[in-house]
Amino acid sequence: MSSTTTSTAPPPVGHYPHARRVGNLLFLSGLGPRAPGGGPIPGVTLDEAGNILAHDIERQCHAVFANVRSVLEAAGSRWERLVDVTVFLTNIQRDFVVFNRVWKEYFPSDPPCRTTVEVTRLPTPIAIELKCIATVED
Incomplete structure (x- = not known):
């Protein structure tokens, strides 16, 4: 097993790697649309207390896909x-x-398999998070 953490994606919000390889499978931890390096969250408007007032799901989708790719x-x-x-x-x-x-x-x-669920909230003020499994060439 080997773990990966990269500066090209937002830092994990807890004590875990971005990904872990087991054999030829790669398991990604949950990733959201936060900017790499802990920058701003694209497409979100927050109130003074940090609560979400509005979000642009399209901007967040593009950002989370970029993070997964990274x-x-x-x-x-x-x-x-x-x-x-x-x-x-x-x-x-x-x-x-x-x-x-x-x-x-x-x-x-040829898209991957997918399951979509609604959650009440996520650990940071984001509207989307992805959990992915991929293969890695031997």
């Missing part, structure tokens, strides 16, 4: 080797249609 590449895999993605949305009723449209842009053919 971790995959840092760990020796690539976008086309994704086999399973779990999607966590904080507002599935409002955001699911937009998410599906953006998903299709990134996977025009």
Whole structure:
């Protein structure tokens, strides 16, 4: 087993790696749209207490996909080797249609398996998080 953490993706919000390789499988920890290096979250408006007032799910989708790609590449895999993605949305009723449209842009053919669930909130003020499994060449 080997673990990967990279500065090209946002730092984990807890004590865990971005990814762990076991055999030819790569398991990514949950990734959101936060900017690499702990920068601002794209497409979110917060109140003074840090609560989400509004979010732009399309901007957050593009950002989270970029973060996933960064971790995959840092760990020796690539976008086309994704086999399973779990999607966590904080507002599935409002955001699911937009998410599906953006998903299709990134996977025009032969997409990975996917499960999408709604959650009440995520650990940081984001509207989407992805949990991914990919393969790695031996």
